[in-house]
Amino acid sequence: LASGSDHKSDEIVPLTFQNSLLQPVKDSRLNKEVFMSAVTHRRRLISAPKLTALMLALAFVLSNIAVQAAAQTYNVLHNFAGSLDGGNPYAGVTVTVPAPPIR
Amino acid sequence: MKHSGSGWTFEPLYQFSYLIEGVPKARVVFGPQGALYGTTQGGPFDGGAVFRMMPPATPPHTALTSWRETSLYNFHDDALPAYGDVIFDAAGNLYGTTESGGQDHDGKVFELSPPGNWSSENVLYAFAGADGAFPLNRVVFDHAGNLYGTTYQGGATGYGTVFELSRIGLTWTQTRLYSFQNGTDGANPIAGVVLDSSGNLYGATTGAGSGGGGTVFQLTPSGSGWIFNLLYSFSAPATCGPWGTPVLDNSGNLYDTTYCSGANHLGNVFKLAPNGGGGWTYTSLHDFTGGEGDYSTSTVSLDTSGNLYGTTVYGGSHGNGVVWQIQP
Numbered sequence: 001l002a003s004g005s006d007h008k009s010d011e012i013v014p015l016t017f018q019n020s021l022l023q024p025v026k027d028s029r030l031n032k033e034v035f036m037s038a039v040t041h042r043r044r045l046i047s048a049p050k051l052t053a054l055m056l057a058l059a060f061v062l063s064n065i066a067v068q069a070a071a072q073t074y075n076v077l078h079n080f081a082g083s084l085d086g087g088n089p090y091a092g093v094t095v096t097v098p099a100p101p102i103r
Numbered sequence: 104m105k106h107s108g109s110g111w112t113f114e115p116l117y118q119f120s121y122l123i124e125g126v127p128k129a130r131v132v133f134g135p136q137g138a139l140y141g142t143t144q145g146g147p148f149d150g151g152a153v154f155r156m157m158p159p160a161t162p163p164h165t166a167l168t169s170w171r172e173t174s175l176y177n178f179h180d181d182a183l184p185a186y187g188d189v190i191f192d193a194a195g196n197l198y199g200t201t202e203s204g205g206q207d208h209d210g211k212v213f214e215l216s217p218p219g220n221w222s223s224e225n226v227l228y229a230f231a232g233a234d235g236a237f238p239l240n241r242v243v244f245d246h247a248g249n250l251y252g253t254t255y256q257g258g259a260t261g262y263g264t265v266f267e268l269s270r271i272g273l274t275w276t277q278t279r280l281y282s283f284q285n286g287t288d289g290a291n292p293i294a295g296v297v298l299d300s301s302g303n304l305y306g307a308t309t310g311a312g313s314g315g316g317g318t319v320f321q322l323t324p325s326g327s328g329w330i331f332n333l334l335y336s337f338s339a340p341a342t343c344g345p346w347g348t349p350v351l352d353n354s355g356n357l358y359d360t361t362y363c364s365g366a367n368h369l370g371n372v373f374k375l376a377p378n379g380g381g382g383w384t385y386t387s388l389h390d391f392t393g394g395e396g397d398y399s400t401s402t403v404s405l406d407t408s409g410n411l412y413g414t415t416v417y418g419g420s421h422g423n424g425v426v427w428q429i430q431p
Contacts, residue, residue, distance in 0.1 A: 080423035087423030091130035092401035
C-alpha cells in the first residue's frame, strides 16, 4: 500500500495499490504492518490455510438477558482458531435487534 | 454468534472458497427477505462478487450447511469490493463500492437492482484520479438520496477525498467535498463516513495529522461548501488510524477502532464525545495488548444496551483474531 501522493505521477504506486486489496500483514519483528502487492497477496490468499477456510459467522443474535456492568468491561467472545471457524477477520459484526428484557 | 446462558456460542454459517465464491473482507448486513448480503474478493473472475445468504426456511438457522449462499453478481473487471458494507435503498436496490475497476481502474460506486437484475451492474460513478481514487469503504445515503463516501487516494493532492454523488433523473453527478492535504487534516481515508441528523459528515483518516497516525474529522455543510473540522489526531505511525467507519450513538458520541494506535500501538477502541463547547473529548475504551486481540480494522457495532462489539485481525489465544465486546 502506498500511502499518499498522486498515484498518477508514479507508475509503481497504482500498480502496488490498485490491485493490492489493501492487505495488512503484521510483521512481528518490526511490530508494524506491511502491505503486499497484488500478485503476492493473491498467491498468499490461495495458499494460506487460514484464509482458504475463511468462515462467515458475523451475525449476532443477542439474548434477552439485560446485562448491566458496574464498570466498563472488555470481553473476548470468541478466539479464532484459524481452522474451521476461520480467522483474521477484517470486518466487524452485525448486531441483530435484541429481544426485549424479560419482565 | 449467539448469547447462550452465561456465554456466547460461535456457529459458522457458511464456508467460502477463494476460487469459487471469493472470501469476504467486508461485514455482512441484513437486507431484503431477511437475508445476509456481503461482498467477496476473488471468485471465478478474480474481481470479487456480491453475495446473498438465505436462512433455512425453518429454525434452527445454525447448521453450517443450512444457509444457502448465492453469488448475485461476479465482477468481470478488477473491481475488488473492499471493506465497505453494501447498503440498500427503499426499493431494495443494492449499492456498494469497489477499490479498483471502472474505466480508469480507480474504483467505482455500483448499483445492483432486484429482483431479476442482480446480474446487471449499474456503475453510478467511476473514479479517474483527480476526482478521487480507490474507494475502500461503504457509501451512505442522506435523506435526500445523495450518496457520500471516501477515496483512499486521488483528489487535488493525491491523499484522498470525501465525495458526494447526487442523482438528477437517471444521472449521478460526483462532487468532491474535500481533498486531504496530508497535513494536520490527515491523509488516505479507508473508513467511510457517517451522517448525523444535522447533515454533518464524520470520518477518519489512516495517516498524517499532527500525530502522524491519522485523524477523525467532521465536515459541516455551509452555504459556500463544506467546512472541515478536526476532531482528533492519533500519535502513531502512518496507516495506524481508523480503518472502520465511525458510528454515532443517540447522544452524538462517536466510536471507532484503530489499526495500530492506542497505548500499545496494537490498536484500540475509542470514543469521542462532544463536550458542549464545540470540542470533543477523546477516551480510549480499550487498548489492545495482544493476548485479547490486536490490530483492529473493524467498525464498532452497538446494541440497545450500550454494549460495543467488534473484531481484531490478529491476537487472541491463537493469534488469529477475536470477536470482542465492551460493556459500558
